[in-house]
Amino acid sequence: MKTIDSKTVVFVTGAFVTHKGWEPWKEYFESKGYTTYNPAWPHKEGTAKELRDKAPNDIPLARLTLTELIDHYANFIKQLPEKPIIIGHSLGGMITQILINKGLGVAGIAIHPVPPQPVIPYELSFLRAGYKVLGLFTSLDKTYTMSLSDWQYAFTNGMTLEEQKKSWEENVIPESKTVARGGLTSAAKVDFKKPHVPLLIVSGSTDNIIPASMNLRNFKAYKTPGSVTDYKEFKGKNHFVLSLPTWKEEADYILDWIDRN
Numbered sequence: 001m002k003t004i005d006s007k008t009v010v011f012v013t014g015a016f017v018t019h020k021g022w023e024p025w026k027e028y029f030e031s032k033g034y035t036t037y038n039p040a041w042p043h044k045e046g047t048a049k050e051l052r053d054k055a056p057n058d059i060p061l062a063r064l065t066l067t068e069l070i071d072h073y074a075n076f077i078k079q080l081p082e083k084p085i086i087i088g089h090s091l092g093g094m095i096t097q098i099l100i101n102k103g104l105g106v107a108g109i110a111i112h113p114v115p116p117q118p119v120i121p122y123e124l125s126f127l128r129a130g131y132k133v134l135g136l137f138t139s140l141d142k143t144y145t146m147s148l149s150d151w152q153y154a155f156t157n158g159m160t161l162e163e164q165k166k167s168w169e170e171n172v173i174p175e176s177k178t179v180a181r182g183g184l185t186s187a188a189k190v191d192f193k194k195p196h197v198p199l200l201i202v203s204g205s206t207d208n209i210i211p212a213s214m215n216l217r218n219f220k221a222y223k224t225p226g227s228v229t230d231y232k233e234f235k236g237k238n239h240f241v242l243s244l245p246t247w248k249e250e251a252d253y254i255l256d257w258i259d260r261n
Contacts, residue, residue, distance in 0.1 A: 003228075004198060004261045006082050006106045011038040012073055012099075014090025014114075015133065015180065016146050016155075017171045018048045021242050025087075028251055037084075039076050041069060048173050055174040056142040063141065066182025070095055077104050085258060089242055090114055090210060091179075093201075094188060097218075100199055101190045107198045107261065109254050112210045112239055114183060115218040116190040129154035129209035135177035143174035154209040155239045167240060192221045198228035198261040202250060204237030228261055 009029050013019040022038035029036050043061035044051060051058075073095060077084060086105040088096030093113025100108035115121050133144050146154065148168050156164045182188060199222070203215035212233050219231040232253060234241070241250060 002261065004085065004107045004258050006085055007034050008080055008082050008084040009034045009036045010073070010077055010080075010084040010086050010105075011036065012086060012088030012092035012095050013038065013041060013044075014088070014092040015175050016090075016173065018051070018173050019044065020048075021171055024247065025242065025251060028248065029255075032255060034085075037076070037080075039073070042072050044173060048169070048171055051173040052145060054143075055145050058143050058174060059141050061174060061176055062143045062178065064176040064179055066179045066185070066187040069179055069182075070098055070187070074099060074102065074104055085109070087111065087254065088113065090239065091183070094183070097190050097199070098188070100196050101194060105197060107200075107258065108196075109200045109202065109257070110218075111202045111250065112204055112207055112215065112241060113201065113218060114210060115214055115221075117184075117186065117188045119214075119218050119221050121214055123211045123214050125208040125211055126214060130180075133175055133177060133180040135180075138177070140178055142177075144177050144180075145174045146172055157208055157238050158206055158236075159238070159240070167243065171243070193223045195224050196222075196227045196229075198230075200230045200232065200254065200257050202254070203231070203233045204239070204241050205233060205235045206237060207239045207241075209239050230257065232257075 011022040019040040026036040083106045085107045086096045087109040089111040091114045093110035096108045096110045151168045152164045201219045203212040222229045
């Protein structure tokens with residue numbers, strides 16, 4: 001019996017990047033008959049350049065918390081005419097898992113998600129790629145913007161220098177250190193024993209900031225035999241997976257998974 005009966009999709013954006021990266025996905029899913037939304041984070045409306053021009057003194061963004069961010073998406077979803085399919089990337093993937101844990105969707109797809117608590121992200125490449133956003137010994141009233149060199153390692157490893165520079169210009173925006181620190185607290189907690197709607201976790205074999213091994217541990221943390229929990233690793237995909245030339249491979253797999261459930 002099919003359990004995913006919604007034709008509404010909400011895309012949840014991760015850290016460091018503009019929500020506009022979902023626009024090709026929106027168009028593609030809409031061509032398949034879905035109604036889609038990709039709401040920006042609070043204080044992140046505008047182009048990547050416009051938001052970078054505010055850095056590092058955008059105090060409202062700097063003071064945004066993970067709890068407020070989760071509530072932002074939860075409140076958006078509650079206003080929709082039907083429960084949606086929730087699809088998130090990176091930190092947005094973790095938020096997707098949390099929203100599903102709260103019973104706010106009919107299905108969840110977490111693409112290269114940051115692991116929720118209590119899964120501990122101990123992989124060295126994750127620590128190297130992501131520790132700066134915690135802003136240790138820096139003001140929490142200042143935002144953090146990922147440098148090109150960190151972007152090359154964390155998101156766009158394996159791509160040409162020209163592609164890396166272009167993607168940085170088009171996507172990278174300032175980030176709240178407070179949100180990042182929230183990922184280490186109970187605000188990021190998921191009850192892995194709680195029954196849930198169908199959930200798919202997608203990973204990439206060449207992702208540095210969220211390695212496939214981390215996503216696999218995240219998947220294996222679920223202890224709900226009566227709930228559909230699936231895992232898929234794509235070979236040769238880095239963390240910029242949403243905008244790689246091959247992004248439709250993931251999109252088509254997700255659409256097929258939705259149809260099968």
